[in-house]
Amino acid sequence: xxxxxDAVDKRRTFAIIxxxxxxxxxLTEKLLLFxxxxxxxxxxxxxGDARRARSDWMKVEQERGISVASSxxxxxxxxxxxxxxxxxxxxxFSEDTYRTLTAVDSAVMVIDAAKGIETQTRxxxxxxxLRDVPxxxxxxxxDREARDPFDILDxxxxxxxxxxxxxxxxxxxxxxxxxxYDLLKDRLALLHRKGRGDLPDEGxxxxxxxxxxxxxxxxxxxxxxxREQVDMVRGLCPDFDVEAYRAGHLTPVYFGSAINNFGVRxxxxxxxxHAPKPRSQPASPRPVDxxxxxxxxxxFKIQANMDPKHRDRIAFVRLASGHFQRGMKVKHVRSGxxxxxxxxxxxxxxxxxxxxxxxxxxxxxxxxxGNLRIGDAISEGEDLRFTGIPSFAPELLQKVRALDPLKAxxxxxxxxxxxxxxxxxxxxxxxxxxxIVGVVGPLxxxxxxxxxxxxxxxxxxxxxxxxxxxxxxxxxxxxxMKRFCDANAVAIADDHDGHEVFLARNAWHLNKAEEEFPSVxxxxxxxxxA
Ligand code: G4P
Numbered sequence: 001x002x003x004x005x006d007a008v009d010k011r012r013t014f015a016i017i018x019x020x021x022x023x024x025x026x027l028t029e030k031l032l033l034f035x036x037x038x039x040x041x042x043x044x045x046x047x048g049d050a051r052r053a054r055s056d057w058m059k060v061e062q063e064r065g066i067s068v069a070s071s072x073x074x075x076x077x078x079x080x081x082x083x084x085x086x087x088x089x090x091x092x093f094s095e096d097t098y099r100t101l102t103a104v105d106s107a108v109m110v111i112d113a114a115k116g117i118e119t120q121t122r123x124x125x126x127x128x129x130l131r132d133v134p135x136x137x138x139x140x141x142x143d144r145e146a147r148d149p150f151d152i153l154d155x156x157x158x159x160x161x162x163x164x165x166x167x168x169x170x171x172x173x174x175x176x177x178x179x180x181y182d183l184l185k186d187r188l189a190l191l192h193r194k195g196r197g198d199l200p201d202e203g204x205x206x207x208x209x210x211x212x213x214x215x216x217x218x219x220x221x222x223x224x225x226x227r228e229q230v231d232m233v234r235g236l237c238p239d240f241d242v243e244a245y246r247a248g249h250l251t252p253v254y255f256g257s258a259i260n261n262f263g264v265r266x267x268x269x270x271x272x273x274h275a276p277k278p279r280s281q282p283a284s285p286r287p288v289d290x291x292x293x294x295x296x297x298x299x300f301k302i303q304a305n306m307d308p309k310h311r312d313r314i315a316f317v318r319l320a321s322g323h324f325q326r327g328m329k330v331k332h333v334r335s336g337x338x339x340x341x342x343x344x345x346x347x348x349x350x351x352x353x354x355x356x357x358x359x360x361x362x363x364x365x366x367x368x369x370g371n372l373r374i375g376d377a378i379s380e381g382e383d384l385r386f387t388g389i390p391s392f393a394p395e396l397l398q399k400v401r402a403l404d405p406l407k408a409x410x411x412x413x414x415x416x417x418x419x420x421x422x423x424x425x426x427x428x429x430x431x432x433x434x435x436i437v438g439v440v441g442p443l444x445x446x447x448x449x450x451x452x453x454x455x456x457x458x459x460x461x462x463x464x465x466x467x468x469x470x471x472x473x474x475x476x477x478x479x480x481m482k483r484f485c486d487a488n489a490v491a492i493a494d495d496h497d498g499h500e501v502f503l504a505r506n507a508w509h510l511n512k513a514e515e516e517f518p519s520v521x522x523x524x525x526x527x528x529x530a
Pocket of ligand 1: 019026140141142256
């Protein structure tokens with residue numbers, strides 16, 4: 001096996017999706033602990049707390065050096081190299097979160113056992129579904145009073161229209177939570193309520209549920225319930241089928257308690273055993289296979305760097321194929337220019353030492369002054385264009401105005417640049433002098449206002465609009481398109497790339513437009529073309 005094939009086979013690039021408070025930060029920390037990337041509990045947690053506090057936002061921003069590094073966390077476990085991509089999921093929920101999911105091969109969905117599927121989980125799940133990203137579910141907080149596990153499985157199946165199968169089964173819950181039986185590995189793991197930093201042992205290998213070891217290790221009523229419930233759930237759920245999971249049709253469900261380090265090892269083992277290795281990336285003129293010898297990658301996220309005044313940015317590139325080495329010269333396909341990558345940020349290194357290389361499936365950060373944009377391709381010379389890196393229709397729209405009217409023109413330029421970075425969607429209505437900014441999380445308006453003021457020296461105000469949503473519009477028939485735009489002139493705007501957008505006032509307005517112009521398509525996502 002070549003070194004490249006070997007490296008690709010071992011890679012697991014994934015993200016965690018969840019609703020705030022379900023335990024993503026805690027689980028992330030425990031994954032790093034099991035992966036040997038951190039030594040003590042507490043390291044990641046501090047960040048989670050800082051994030052939650054709104055007033056702390058600026059501080060978090062100033063510490064961006066840290067957040068750049070923690071946007072991608074790399075660790076080893078079970079012979080695999082894991083790249084965990086952070087998806088900010090609190091009030092700073094943004095398009096970045098969505099787009100990060102275009103750079104992963106699988107996801108872990110964390111659910112609070114008492115709350116089930118919550119709104120943000122559902123939204124993120126829908127994005128995963130767009131690309132058939134396979135999902136492993138972790139039902140967290142079993143050490144608290146939780147919902148009935150049957151109920152939880154049923155809710156996942158019903159609300160997400162996804163087949164479910166338990167990978168482990170909980171024995172009790174809350175104070176009575178004793179542990180889990182691993183249904184895929186036939187292993188009994190018991191919860192020892194030790195110190196939070198202790199890693200649990202690997203559990204007891206059993207020969208199925210009838211093994212007498214269970215009777216010896218568990219109270220009678222607990223074994224009886226376990227046998228009965230597993231019998232029942234096996235009758236209700238399909239068997240685990242790795243192909244159905246990898247196709248995004250079935251989710252294996254693990255139960256655990258991240259705070260007690262419980263269930264984390266099984267989850268990691270599940271990822272190592274079943275999660276897909278880097279997959280072929282959709283691109284034109286041809287898909288790109290990870291095991292191709294030549295290097296290629298795409299930008300999925302841009303992050304302003306420590307010193308915003310210098311417009312320094314880090315472009316996060318997912319390697320789609322090949323082997324990357326520090327100092328490589330690559331082609332920036334959109335401009336046709338050569339980039340000399342002598343100073344990339346690589347996340348592979350333990351202890352933050354700079355590493356020298358990366359492989360397909362890994363992420364590298366490229367410092368730049370704004371020449372790299374979301375969706376851009378870099379290659380060893382081939383004119384590739386990666387597809388499937390969409391922009392998502394924003395859900396909140398506000399008008400932005402320069403407090404000093406003389407700065408209106410500068411504001412246009414600032415908005416253009418921020419839109420290119422993917423910080424928000426920016427629309428210029430064809431009629432009137434306003435700019436409309438669209439975001440998916442309300443905190444993004446504050447972030448934008450602050451950046452426009454500090455980085456461009458333009459104080460601005462955001463004002464509410466009567467707008468409900470934005471849709472990119474397209475039609476094969478150019479005449480129909482023109483007729484539509486003429487008939488709806490006040491609702492037509494251009495985005496920063498010059499693509500036409502329909503700004504709907506309410507659901508009825510959008511429905512009416514769709515009915516009246518059936519040949520016009522109203523798109524919730526737009527491909528970010530390189
Ligand atoms: P998030 O990143 O998804 O927002 O969640 P986070 O990990 O910050 O966890 C949210 C809260 O849930 C935290 O409590 C955390 O300690 C708790 N938690 C996480 N996993 C478990 C679990 O398995 N069992 C129990 N019982 N609680 C869990 P907090 O009160 O906000 O913080 P802290 O005071 O505990 O640090």
